[in-house]
Amino acid sequence: MIDLKTFQMNMMLLLSGICGTIAFFVAITKTISKRRKSALLSMELSAMFLLIADRFAYAYRGNTEKIGFLITRVSNFFVYFLTLLILWTFNNYLKDLYEEYEHGKPLPKRLKVIDGLLIFGEAMLVVSQFTGFYYTFDENNCYQRGGGFILCYAIPVLIYILQLTVIVRSFKSLHRNMWYALLLFSVMPLIASVLQLFFYGLSLINITLVGMIMLLYIFSLLDANKAIERAKNLEITLLRDEQEYFRTIFVQTAEALASAIDAKDKYTHGHSRRVAEYSVKIARLAGLDSKACDDVYFAALLHDTGKIGIPDTIINKERRLTDEEFAEIKKHPIIGKQILSSISRSPFLGIGANYHHERYDGKGYPEGLKGEEIPDIARIIAVADAYDAMTS
Structure with missing residues (x-):
């Protein structure tokens, strides 16, 4: 049966290996800020060497050989030293979190006091090596x-308490999962410290501290993933807003241009908008999707753009047009195509303008297309255009 000492040493070996593995993953991760990553990496490596040092201290306890005397003293020194080092790196971790989530507020003075306590603790540790103030060997x-x-x-207990007060005050600023991880990091070692006073010979503090470091890494990743998800959602929202903004500009520009075109002809006020509305209804009845219906609407709205190039005297002539004047009128689809073809990302605009006067029997203009040679979008606009001409 495995005794307590053997079990504890095996546990230390296992946990140190886990810490080393986590340290590797921390080093290669790119989802955590540089400062927080450095703190986590330092904590994981310190925890790994802390357990290794603690294991050597147990393994060579009672070994009266020269190597035993050396290893027990070196390993015990590093146990105390690395414990304080972990607290220092955790303090840096808290500073980084505070600066991120408290939005420019000055760092709590307690975190600076902690730095002073850590320096004092390390100094006392060095003094103890010569005076036996902390510990000795029989x-x-x-x-x-x-x-x-x-x-x-x-x-360390005072440091944990000071850090705990900072964590508690940051409850509203931190994400819940991260807050609970920080709380456990401060509370569990405090509990272990009390128990350590009564269970001499067990490394309750060190094992608990290492466990909390591993937990902190897990929750740091979860927090980073949530931050990435929030950034992604924000980017999507901004992109949608930007698309809606440019769509609104396009719609307003197209409608303004259509109104300007209709204003040239005193007989066709509102003609372009009505044709656009009729066309999109036809497109929906034909089973076209939302994107295609939008294309039909805008193509129909701007189908008479070419009239910009036709003299007002011809457009507003009350008497019958001469053959020469009608020939000028028949140029407006071509002019419209030339104008709208410059909008390269919306080629359907030029198609609608150029072919909306083609006829299914081939007697239309400007190219005399017939049947299915005429683009679908132009056929829809032609029907809507004819309907508005007969009903308005």
């Missing part, structure tokens, strides 16, 4: 708590 090379060991617990 003649059997076994770790023993020193007279000031409570301080080495008090500093």
Whole structure:
């Protein structure tokens, strides 16, 4: 049966391997900000080496050989050192989150106080190596708590509490999942610190801290994915708004041009708009889709654009047109095509203008097309144009 020490050492080995793997994925991810990525990477690597150092400390406890004396002292030093380093990187992580979600507000002074406490904690750790203030080793090379060991617990606990107050105050700013992850990161090690005082010999704080670091990475990814999703949705919304904006401009421009064309002919006021409305109704009855119906509408709205090039005296002549004058009138489809063909992304406009006077029997103009030689859009406009001429 595996004893507690063996189980704990195996757990440390497993968790250190997981931390190393996560560190690799953090290094290659591109969905997290550079500063937050650096903090996560430092935390994962520090957690990995923390567990390795803690495992060596357990493995060589009681080993009275020279190598045992060296490894226990080095590994215990790094256990304390890396614990504070993790807290420092987590503090940087909090700073980055605060700057992002609090929109330019000054950093809480508590986070700066934490930096000072961490420097003090590292300095005291170095002093302890020469004074035995935090811990010592007996003649059997076994770790023993020193007279000031409570301080080495008090500093991280105070840091956790200060960080916890910052996290709690940021409840409304942070996303819920991220807030819960940060809360657990601060609360669970606090609980483990209390239990550690009573369960001597177990690495409750270190194992709990590493577990929370892994959890923090998972929630950081979830938060980053949500940020990407929000950015994508915003981009789609902006694109739709932009498309609607340009569509509105196009519609208003087309309607203004149609009104200007109709204004040339005192007998056909509102003719272009009516033809457009009749044409789109015919298109819908013919089973055309929404996009095709829109094309029909705008082509019909601008079908008489070529009349811009016809003299007003001919367009508004009350008596019968001469053959020469009618020949001029018959030029307006060609003129309309020439004008509208410059709108290269809407070729249907030129097609509607050029062929709306063609007839199914081939007696229309300007090209004398017949039957299915005439484009569908022009046939629809021709019917609507004839209907409006007979009813208005």
